[in-house]
Amino acid sequence: MREKLVEFKNVSFRYGEEQPWVLKDCSFEIYQNEAAAIIGHNGSGKSTIAKLMNGLLFPQEGEIIINGRQLTQESIWEIRKDVGMVFQNPDNQFVGTTVQDDVAFGMENRGIERDEMVKRIDNTLKAVSMDSYRLTEPHKLSGGQKQRVAIASVLAIFPQVLILDEATAMLDPRGRRDIMKTVTNVQEERNLSLITITHDLQEVVQAERVIVMNNGEIWDEAVPREIFAKKAELREIGLDIPFIATLSDELRHAGVTITNEALSHEELLEELWTSHSTT
Amino acid sequence: MDITFNNVSYIYQAKTPFEHKAIADLSLFIPSGSFTAVIGHTGSGKSTLIQHLNGLVRPTKGEVIIGDYHLTQDQKPDELKSLRSRVGVVFQYPEHQLFEETVKKDIAFGPHNFGVPQAEINKRIEQLTPVVGLSDELLERSPFDLSGGQMRRVAIAGVLATEPEVLVLDEPTAGLDPRGQREMMDMFYNLHHQEGMTTILVTHSMEDAVKYADNVVILNDGTKYMEGKPEEVLTQRDALHKVQLDVPEMVQFINKFSEQFGYDIPYRRQSPAELASDIRQILKGGLTNE
Numbered sequence: 001m002r003e004k005l006v007e008f009k010n011v012s013f014r015y016g017e018e019q020p021w022v023l024k025d026c027s028f029e030i031y032q033n034e035a036a037a038i039i040g041h042n043g044s045g046k047s048t049i050a051k052l053m054n055g056l057l058f059p060q061e062g063e064i065i066i067n068g069r070q071l072t073q074e075s076i077w078e079i080r081k082d083v084g085m086v087f088q089n090p091d092n093q094f095v096g097t098t099v100q101d102d103v104a105f106g107m108e109n110r111g112i113e114r115d116e117m118v119k120r121i122d123n124t125l126k127a128v129s130m131d132s133y134r135l136t137e138p139h140k141l142s143g144g145q146k147q148r149v150a151i152a153s154v155l156a157i158f159p160q161v162l163i164l165d166e167a168t169a170m171l172d173p174r175g176r177r178d179i180m181k182t183v184t185n186v187q188e189e190r191n192l193s194l195i196t197i198t199h200d201l202q203e204v205v206q207a208e209r210v211i212v213m214n215n216g217e218i219w220d221e222a223v224p225r226e227i228f229a230k231k232a233e234l235r236e237i238g239l240d241i242p243f244i245a246t247l248s249d250e251l252r253h254a255g256v257t258i259t260n261e262a263l264s265h266e267e268l269l270e271e272l273w274t275s276h277s278t279t
Numbered sequence: 280m281d282i283t284f285n286n287v288s289y290i291y292q293a294k295t296p297f298e299h300k301a302i303a304d305l306s307l308f309i310p311s312g313s314f315t316a317v318i319g320h321t322g323s324g325k326s327t328l329i330q331h332l333n334g335l336v337r338p339t340k341g342e343v344i345i346g347d348y349h350l351t352q353d354q355k356p357d358e359l360k361s362l363r364s365r366v367g368v369v370f371q372y373p374e375h376q377l378f379e380e381t382v383k384k385d386i387a388f389g390p391h392n393f394g395v396p397q398a399e400i401n402k403r404i405e406q407l408t409p410v411v412g413l414s415d416e417l418l419e420r421s422p423f424d425l426s427g428g429q430m431r432r433v434a435i436a437g438v439l440a441t442e443p444e445v446l447v448l449d450e451p452t453a454g455l456d457p458r459g460q461r462e463m464m465d466m467f468y469n470l471h472h473q474e475g476m477t478t479i480l481v482t483h484s485m486e487d488a489v490k491y492a493d494n495v496v497i498l499n500d501g502t503k504y505m506e507g508k509p510e511e512v513l514t515q516r517d518a519l520h521k522v523q524l525d526v527p528e529m530v531q532f533i534n535k536f537s538e539q540f541g542y543d544i545p546y547r548r549q550s551p552a553e554l555a556s557d558i559r560q561i562l563k564g565g566l567t568n569e
Contacts, residue, residue, distance in 0.1 A: 255559060
């Protein structure tokens, strides 16, 4: 049984007394070394969950427990060492005057020794393919490059939980895939919990578990294959389904026998091949 | 308005150690009334290209011609303002540029700046709000009280309110949820046809390029790498791989299908339903194992 790293118990949140609830009675758990995705329409409460996880916001009701510790005003500084977060807009996340300074900043705050810092700067910048930009000023980078550096800065402090809040939304498709590959490798190496908040279906399909938010409530929670089987319902709450799932549906409508819920090209091709090659 | 780039180069911080050539000897022609998708990986020069379109930058070398306006290194059009009133640019994350007290004032800022009379501005706002999907009661609210998606719509309404002839869109749907993305792209597509605009879409989405564009330009290293109809350009897997791009997912699937089943399915921008029926036709013929 894997260890629970994040636990939400009946959490509700709103921005003010007069405001509507943004999160309503949400309970879920995220385990060590688990890759989870949170999806939902804009305004469904996804980003609020992320901000609650490292104490940028506090819930009015319910409890949040991170790595065995309840999140309170007193514990947030300890908890923030465990929870690394990368936001959508990298421009709001830069402090250093060069790329390597920026990666160093978070480590300096945590009192990491110089030798170790140099090593981590090396490793993390290589991991996000930005090692040739060490001395570049962040504002000279493109949006995608900035985001890689932001990810490197967070990885350098070895968090237990890594939250990507639509962090790849600004990257081109290749860049997106490279970053996800990097992040997945790091996650597996270090037994991290990875929480990806995203609209990118490829990222969702890669997750072990998907939490679907709708209007501030948890709408469903299951493995990707189960989630994407609910095609009509997902579309109804403003979400998309992968191309392969759409095509499988259309094939069924066209009268082709499809029994499994394929999520990859290979799975669907295999299915078509085995059910039609023996005539 | 026709748009022509003649051997355009653009160098950032020329003659300094930071000199960087963002565009190199780029020539292209975008016919008036077309919907053109500009695609390229990060750093390929897309953003610099679009900054030329309303005179935010002028070419270091070469010439940009937009309708009757000529932009070169030494020559800026006397009426830069008039160029900008005819070329509307929706930059990435345009909601970051909101600043007025109310939604209505923010939308009015552009046309007001271009000297459009208030009565006309009011009329345009009235027409635009349903088009971009904003409700009237939001008009007197502060734009900063709105959700991200609503703020984006306000920013876009501000550009549309200037009634541009050329509309430049730099990844206009980034960060929106799937339904929001689809609604917004459909809106631009409808406007493009209704208003007869020239639309230039900078995008990473091959799917959007295939769905909406009638012309595709692929940029690499600041210069034109490929150009043509989406179904011709976006099916060239090897050429696209060389510049770190991929064919649309449907093309990937068709390619794999053809390889495995030995039947070619021509790509003609078909819908998933049409592709399903193509596949059924092939399967119905019966497959043999060899």
